[in-house]
Amino acid sequence: MVFWVFGYGSLVWNPGFEYDEKMIGYIKNYRRVFDLACIDHRGTPEDPARTCTLEYKEGAICWGAVYCVRGGEEKERLAMAYLENRECEYDQKTTVDFFKEGEIGEATLSGVMVFTSTPDKVSNKYYLGPAPLEDMARQIATATGPCGNNRDYIFLLEKAMFDIGHEDDMVIELANEVRKVLGITGLGIPKESSSRLTGPSHKPKSPHKLLRLPEAIAMDT
Numbered sequence: 001m002v003f004w005v006f007g008y009g010s011l012v013w014n015p016g017f018e019y020d021e022k023m024i025g026y027i028k029n030y031r032r033v034f035d036l037a038c039i040d041h042r043g044t045p046e047d048p049a050r051t052c053t054l055e056y057k058e059g060a061i062c063w064g065a066v067y068c069v070r071g072g073e074e075k076e077r078l079a080m081a082y083l084e085n086r087e088c089e090y091d092q093k094t095t096v097d098f099f100k101e102g103e104i105g106e107a108t109l110s111g112v113m114v115f116t117s118t119p120d121k122v123s124n125k126y127y128l129g130p131a132p133l134e135d136m137a138r139q140i141a142t143a144t145g146p147c148g149n150n151r152d153y154i155f156l157l158e159k160a161m162f163d164i165g166h167e168d169d170m171v172i173e174l175a176n177e178v179r180k181v182l183g184i185t186g187l188g189i190p191k192e193s194s195s196r197l198t199g200p201s202h203k204p205k206s207p208h209k210l211l212r213l214p215e216a217i218a219m220d221t
Contacts, residue, residue, distance in 0.1 A: 002039050003076055005083060006098060006114040008032055008064035009052045010153065013160035016086065017079045021068035024110065024164050025100040028183045031060040032156075032168055034136055038089055041147040049143040049150035050128065050136055052157070053090065053117045061167035066098050066112055083115070089117035089126040137177035151178050 006027060014023075036053040036076075043049030054062065069079045092103075094116045097107035118124040145149035158175045161167050161180065 002068060002070040003080070004066050004068050004098070004109055004112045006064055006066045006096065006112050007038050008054065008062050008114070009157060011067070012065050013066075013156055015127045017067075017082045018075070019079070019146050020070050023066050023098075023100050023108070024063070024101075024166075025066060026061045026063045027063055027096045027098055027112075027114065027165075029056060029058055029166075030062045030087075030096070031052040031057045032062055032170060033130065034170075034174060035119070035128050035130055036089055037128050038145065038150075039126075040088070040145065042145045042153050043143040044145055047143050048128070048139075049153065051089075051144060051150075051153060054094075054114065055119065062203070063161065063164065063168070065164065066109065068083055085187055087115040090117050091124050091126070092116045092118060132133050133174065134167070136174060140174070141178050141181040151182065155194055173176040 005011075011108060029052070032091070033055045034050045034052050036051050037043065037048035038051045039048050041049070042061045043050065048177045069076050092115070094185075095111050095113050096114050098109040098112045100108040117127055119128050119129070121126055140150045140154055145200075154171065154175045155178075159172050161171060
């Protein structure tokens with residue numbers, strides 16, 4: 001038994017489940033957007049957080065990490081149960097092709113699972129839809145929940161994408177706007193305990209040095 005799951009949000013830096021293999025790469029025709037409400041981790045029903053989901057866009061690519069779970073039905077069941085509980089605001093499981101970093105040509109993997117959400121406010125109560133950059137930044141700057149602040153989520157995602165060598169312009173722009181709202185001049189990245197990562201470390205041989213990012217620049221969305 002084996003299954004693969006693609007992470008593009010917090011799963012990139014904190015998978016939280018036991019896995020056997022990890023690869024960096026991308027999926028095609030999807031882009032990361034911050035259109036999904038989180039009411040039980042980094043937000044509440046009264047003050048929902050904004051977290052990322054995927055939006056279909058022809059020609060786009062979304063970088064992230066894919067994880068493999070193998071070793072038997074029970075191990076797969078436990079990993080899936082953990083993921084379904086953690087990703088409870090996502091109402092769909094989509095299967096995609098995954099392309100490993102550095103490989104050219106056909107997909108490295110097919111049938112990879114990814115958690116997505118229906119972009120419809122009527123059928124999907126967690127779908128917030130798009131909003132102006134400034135409004136999203138104010139929401140992210142102020143929302144907090146049982147697992148921490150919404151702002152930590154955007155800052156850690158920004159760092160995670162930097163660490164794998166594939167920064168996301170939208171994440172950088174939004175993170176800088178959140179810093180502007182908060183009046184932060186540095187990166188604002190919280191210290192997270194490495195004990196939260198239960199899979200293999202897969203640390204790079206030469207750790208990246210995080211550079212200071214530029215201050216927020218007003219841009220059209």
